Amino acid sequence: MTLFDLAIIGSGPAGLSASVYASRYGIKNVVIGGIAGGLTTQTHEIGNxxxxxxxxxxxxxxxASAHAESYGTKNIVALVDAIESKDEKYILLLSNGEKLEAKAILLAMGTKHRRLGVVGEKEFTGKGVSYCATCDGFFYRGKTVAVVGGNDSAAGAAVYLGDIAEKVFVIYRGEKIRCESFWATALEKNxxxxxxYNTNVKEIKGEGKVQELLLDSPFNNSDxxxxxxxxxxxxSDPNVELVKNLEIETDENGYLKIDPSGKTSRKGIWAAGDITTGSDKFKQIVTAAAEGAVAAHSIHGYLKR
Ligand SMILES: Cc1cc2nc3c(=O)[nH]c(=O)nc-3n(C[C@H](O)[C@H](O)[C@H](O)COP(=O)(O)OP(=O)(O)OC[C@H]3O[C@@H](n4cnc5c(N)ncnc54)[C@H](O)[C@@H]3O)c2cc1C
Known part of the structure; x- marks a missing residue:
């Protein structure tokens, strides 16, 4: 079993940035994650x-992934299925059957999309229900789509789909979209x-694929x-199932609590990016990358001691 100084779990901006800093500190690190880049692969355009x-x-x-790899970092495309602690080290069991050992761990697993929780959502996932406009928008050229939500991601998705689809409805339970004014203006312009507004989806219906949404508030005299x-x-919600057994302190919503250096409540484990309570929970690439860098700096000090 290979022993690493640092195992970075997650290959989004937080994990990859931490890897760049760790490599430059001479820390023997490995990055384990799904698609390199994490959520950024679902963003059609980054302007900030x-x-x-x-x-x-x-x-x-x-x-970002090529940058991290340019330092010779080992990048494993797999998920970590379990973490066990042993003699002040951690053993990681990967979905590809590999086993690794590490002196320190950085948790950078980000978040997962929240589900609507309505009838039809599960049944039609991949058949008209999507959680990624950038990935699936292409299939709706000249069609009618709905975006449910009222945050930056929802507004960004609607604007993106506005260039592809014939018609885009944004269905939002509140009275005012809560997004950057950049996105608000783009929504208005299209x-x-x-x-x-003030509308919820009650059910997703169709035969074999999505055909209609049942609303709790009539639109054009129809529900x-x-x-x-x-x-x-x-x-979204933090991706913390993997570390439930490690009893790391979280806030009431499950986000991993970190101190200013990225340390969690558990010795030898740091966290960075969207999964943490850091950066005032401002979930952005720049904040995730910064938290990754700060954690790598702190881990460097820990490993030296
Ligand atoms: C549609 C959309 C548009 C956005 N637009 C912007 C924008 O324009 N500008 C901006 O700054 N931010 C934007 N964001 C936010 C930004 O993408 C995130 O804040 C950022 O990607 C968070 O980085 P992260 O590294 O913390 O997590 P993520 O990017 O979510 O990466 C998490 C990583 O963890 C991995 N992982 C999860 N579980 C495991 C496991 N068990 N084992 C191993 N690996 C695991 C995943 O495969 C992934 O590689 C956008 C987000 C979305 C959804």
Whole structure:
């Protein structure tokens, strides 16, 4: 079993940034994760990464991953299924059957999309229900779609789909969309986008694929809305199932509590990015990358001691 100084779990901006810093500190590190780049691969355009006015999420992900690998870091495309602690070290069991040992761990598993929890959602996932406009928007050229939600991600998805679909409904339970004014302006500018406020989806219906949504508030005198697809963008929850057995302190919503250096309540374990309570829970690439860098710095000090 190979022993690493540091095992980084998650290959999003937090994990990859931590890896770049760790490698430059001479820390023998390994990055284990799903698609390199994490959630950035689901972003159609990034316009707030300093020094790069516009870059597609996919290109950003490729560059970030190549940057981390340029230092010779081992990058394993797999999930960590379990973590066991043994003699002040940790053993990681991976989904590809590999086993690794590490002196320190950085948890950077980000978040997972929240589900609507309505009838039809599970049944039609992949058949008209999607959680990623960037990945699936292409299939709705000239069609009618709905985006459920009212945050930056929902607004971004609606604007993106507005360039592809014939009509985009944004279904939001509140009275005012809560997004950056950049997105609010873009929503307003596109005549194909229509926002239904104070409205919830009660059920997703169809035969073999999504055909209509049952609403709790009538639109055009009807409580059903005909759509070809529905994109769920109602927020996310931290990806913490893997570490439940380690009894790391969390806040009331399950986010991992970290101190200013990224340390969790458990010795030898740090956390960074969207999974933490850090950066005022401002879930962005820049904050995730910064938390990864700070954690690598702290881990360097720990390993030296
Ligand atoms: C649609 C959309 C648009 C966005 N647009 C922007 C934007 O324009 N600008 C911006 O700054 N931010 C944007 N964001 C937010 C940004 O993408 C996130 O804040 C950022 O990716 C968080 O990075 P992270 O490394 O913490 O987690 P993530 O990017 O979520 O990465 C988590 C990683 O953990 C891995 N993982 C999960 N479980 C395991 C496991 N058990 N074992 C191993 N690996 C695991 C995943 O495979 C993934 O690699 C957007 C987000 C979305 C959804």
């Amino acid at each position: 990464w300093l020094g790069t006015e516009k870059i597609t999420g996919f290109e950003f992900a490729m560059k 005549p194909k986008i229509e926002i239904l 059903t809305l005909k759509v070809d697809g529905v994109f769920v963008e109602i927020g």
